[in-house]
Amino acid sequence: MSSSKFEEFLNKVTSKVKSKEAHSMIKKELTNHLQELSQSFQKREPSKEEADEQAIQEMGNPFTIGENLNRLHKPKMDWVLVVLFIIIAAISFLPLVGGIPGLGFSGFHFIELQAIWLILAVLVIIGFLFFDYQKLKNLWIYFYGTGLLLLLYTYSFGNMINGATRSISIGGFPFDVTITLFLFFLAWAGIFNKIKEFNSWKKYMLLFFLFWTPILIYMMLPHFWLSIIYFLCILTMFAFSHAPKKLAMKLLATNIAAGLIIVITMIITSRGTFFFTRLLAFINPDTDPYGDGYMYMMIRDLLSQAGWFGKGLYNDINNESLPAAHTDFVFPYLVYSLGWAFGIVLCLILLLFISRIASNAFKTKDQFGRLLVIGGATLFTVPACWNILMGLGIFPIIGASLPFISYGGDIFYAAILGLILNVYRRKDIVEPTIVKLE
Known part of the structure; x- marks a missing residue:
């Protein structure tokens, strides 16, 4: 600090700013202004002390400045996003009203369980909301x-579910392999925040290795769905990482x-496998209407009967006609039950939810927060779009749930939403790290 008078002035200013997290940023910004003013006054004033005093007087009443800055630099909640989340969470109860076909329990039983999951999700959101994400x-x-260690452990000791290794148990506590996707998401946000430091061919190769290793392990599990989400998430983050053009072109071409090479190898080596037959069934379900093509045929038939207002939540769907109606195929179930009008409204709500998140990315001046x-x-867009398009028979059937609507735990999405709200909450109290805003 160039002057003890400056320090006294700044302390008076920040005494009116309730958010202590913003104090350092405010002091840094005001110090620069004071120093610039002092330097200009030193050309006319006989001493530096008098120039500093003149600079302070020029700034004005510190308490008034502090009150004005307090209104600008305070945590803010994105209530629009919160309301959209509440609406989506409420919709998640609709597929459970009539009970889950084939499981023999009443709808109220599953509504209770879903309520518990949502309470846990809210607690996770709150937990991720009130800490300094920059840490x-x-x-x-x-x-x-x-x-990476969890992925390798899952590959070696994980439990098989529907032909893929999906969960592990550590110390008696079960973990779904999806947790690794969340960890990689955090890791790559940190890596891309320092992307300009990767400026040699050795570091290029390191990025290449770091990027592809999880994909290869996901495919070995095999868990193609997570490899798809991981690939698209990291690629999108890289596109907004402000990487130098030369580095971006090299990494893009290499990847x-x-x-x-990987896709071609998969196609060649998977002929006759479960993956290959499922792919053929998607391309032409009529070739195997009672096997792998059955679900595509059934979805097509159910949607053709839906009409604008559906058949009602208490309908004739059973576990044979639409398995997983409450999870993977929740969208066609809701369309069949409540009609295409509801399906369109649901798509619009999800579009607003995702658009709101995307727009929030450009409201923060912190690069790490923007990447998150x-x-x-x-991570919301890919599963939501895939689930809906899968439910319409446009995309291949894969284990893609609809965020916050499919039955079961949404802790993964809750953690992500908590971080997103955290970044928005702190957007006016963090020091800018992006020089030019897009």
């Missing part, structure tokens, strides 16, 4: 390392080539 940006190596929100928006 995470230098921990990327720990997030990545933990995610496209690697991706093509962009990655989070992708």
Whole structure:
């Protein structure tokens, strides 16, 4: 600090700012203004002390300045996003009203369980909302390392569900492999926040290795769905990472080539496998209407009967006609039950939810926060779009749930939403790290 008078002035200003998190940023900004004013006054004033005093007087009443800054620099909640979340969470109860076909329990039983899951989700959101997310940006190596170790442990000792290794148990506590996706998401936000430091061919190769290793392990589980989400999430974050053009072009070309090699290899080696037959069934379900093509035929038939206002929540759907009507196929179930009008409204609500998240990314001046929100928006967009398009028979059937609507735990999405709200909450109290806003 150039002057004790400056320090006294700044303390008076910040005494009126309730958010202590914003104090350092405010002091830094005002100090620069005071120093600039002092330097200009030193050309006319006989001493530096008098120039400093003149600079302070020029700034005005410190308490008034503090009150004005308090209105600008305070935590803010995105209530629009919160309301949209509440609406979506409320919709998640609709598929459970008539009970879950084939499981023999009443709808009220599953509504109770869903309520418990949502309460846990809200607690997770709150937990991720009220801490300094910037403390995470230098921990990327720990997030990545933990995610990689969990993936390898899952591959070696995980439990098989529907032909894929999906869960592990550590110390008696079950963990779904999806947790690794969250850890990699945090890790890559930290990596891309420092992308300009990767300026040599050795570091290029390190990025290449870090990017593809989780994808290969996901495919070995096999868990193709997580590899797809991971690929698209990291790619989207990289696009907004402000990477130097030369680095971006090199990494883009290298990864496209690697991706093509992997896809071609998968197609060649998967002939006759479960994956290949499912892919053929998607392309032409009529060739196997009682096997792998059955679900595509059934979805097509149910949607053709839905009409604008549906058949009602207490309808004739059973476990044979639409398995997983409350999870993977919740969208066609809701369309069949409540009609295409409701389906369109639901799509619009989800579009507003995702658009709101995406727009929030550009309301923060912190690069790490922006990357978190962009990655989070992708982690919501990909499953939501895939689930809906899968439910319409446009995309291949895969284990893609509809965020906050499909029955069961949404802790993964709750953690992401908590971080997104956290970034928005702190957007006016963090120091800018983005020089030019898009």
